[in-house]
Amino acid sequence: MNCQEVNENMLAYLEGSLGGDLPGRMKDHIETCDSCKAFQVFMLQVNLQIEDEKTRVPNPFLYTRIQEKIDRKHELPVHGLYPRLLRSPLYYAAVIIFAVSLGVFAGRQLGGLMSNQASPAPVLTEQEKLKQEFYLQNLENDDISQLINNIDQKP
Amino acid sequence: MVQEILDQDLIARIARNEQEAFRYLVEKYKDMVFRTCLGLLHDTPEAEDITQDVFLEVYRSVSFFRGESKLSTWLYRIAINKSLNQMKRNQKKKSWLRLDELVFSRKPEKKEISIPDLNNSQPLEREELGAVLRKAINELPENQQIAFVLAKYDELSYKEISDIMNTSVSSVESLVHRAKTNLQKMLINIYKSYQ
Ligand SMILES: [Zn+2]
Numbered sequence: 243m244n245c246q247e248v249n250e251n252m253l254a255y256l257e258g259s260l261g262g263d264l265p266g267r268m269k270d271h272i273e274t275c276d277s278c279k280a281f282q283v284f285m286l287q288v289n290l291q292i293e294d295e296k297t298r299v300p301n302p303f304l305y306t307r308i309q310e311k312i313d314r315k316h317e318l319p320v321h322g323l324y325p326r327l328l329r330s331p332l333y334y335a336a337v338i339i340f341a342v343s344l345g346v347f348a349g350r351q352l353g354g355l356m357s358n359q360a361s362p363a364p365v366l367t368e369q370e371k372l373k374q375e376f377y378l379q380n381l382e383n384d385d386i387s388q389l390i391n392n393i394d395q396k397p
Numbered sequence: 398m399v400q401e402i403l404d405q406d407l408i409a410r411i412a413r414n415e416q417e418a419f420r421y422l423v424e425k426y427k428d429m430v431f432r433t434c435l436g437l438l439h440d441t442p443e444a445e446d447i448t449q450d451v452f453l454e455v456y457r458s459v460s461f462f463r464g465e466s467k468l469s470t471w472l473y474r475i476a477i478n479k480s481l482n483q484m485k486r487n488q489k490k491k492s493w494l495r496l497d498e499l500v501f502s503r504k505p506e507k508k509e510i511s512i513p514d515l516n517n518s519q520p521l522e523r524e525e526l527g528a529v530l531r532k533a534i535n536e537l538p539e540n541q542q543i544a545f546v547l548a549k550y551d552e553l554s555y556k557e558i559s560d561i562m563n564t565s566v567s568s569v570e571s572l573v574h575r576a577k578t579n580l581q582k583m584l585i586n587i588y589k590s591y592q
Contacts, residue, residue, distance in 0.1 A: 291526040
């Protein structure tokens with residue numbers, strides 16, 4: 243048996259999972275080979291480290307820490323309102339509508355500012371004004387709260 | 398069988414927001430979850446954080462647990478997923494630190510593992526051994542890591558591991574065998590690199 247074979251079988255040897263005459267041959271080689279003896283020491287330490295990690299236990303206040311996290315406002319349980327909301331396609335639709343309308347609003351504001359400098363402000367017809375206001379008002383006051391209520395009421 | 402009924406009862410009570418039931422579940426399974434996390438992460442504070450996250454996840458999603466698998470199987474799966482995600486985050490962080498080091502010539506905060514003269518027969522520090530293990534185990538492919546940790550740290554049977562990993566018993570057997578062979582090779586390489 244050469245050093246490479248001994249090294250490659252060391253983990254199994256220390257585990258006691260080698261069969262046949264291998265354990266005896268490993269033992270004989272290690273007894274007469276300093277380099278394999280040193281490697282055995284290293285592997286024993288690694289094994290001890292695994293055993294040490296296996297016996298470690300978490301902090302005794304683990305439950306208290308978890309409870310603290312649950313009690314924090316943002317740590318709402320999934321069976322509550324928000325996660326159900328997050329899983330709903332309506333939620334994503336509302337987000338997209340909100341983002342688009344915000345973009346339109348910002349674009350108009352910016353456009354208005356720029357055109358104020360360059361040319362007279364465009365005059366919105368009463369109908370356009372109403373449409374714009376309704377659009378934003380609808381989204382802010384109505385859609386989202388209704389959406390939340392609807393989702394929460396679903397079985 | 399009795400244990401499974403108890404677990405089902407526990408789940409039902411947690412779903413009804415009974416705090417005492419949740420506390421009981423944490424106390425009953427915390428060592429098991431922590432051991433699995435530590436087997437993958439090899440860092441006690443990090444394993445504790447992930448253990449907390451595992452139970453938070455259980456608390457949040459308890460109403461989705463249908464009882465098709467054992468409660469422990471579900472817990473193992475959450476623990477494995479969260480630990481693997483943490484390992485990925487650590488990997489990313491390491492890459493950024495390397496980049497930071499490269500761009501700004503900063504020295505890394507954590508010192509690289511250094512194994513002193515091994516022929517000296519000096520026992521290695523716990524931290525150094527943890528780093529050796531982390532380096533060796535984390536080099537294994539993901540499924541070999543999982544199988545190895547469940548077999549070696551949690552001492553589960555191949556059948557139990559196959560349930561957790563959703564695979565056959567023979568696949569688990571092969572995964573554990575390959576994990577051990579590869580781990581041995583990795584450890585030989587690490588050992589040689591410090592000679
Ligand atoms: Zn030798």
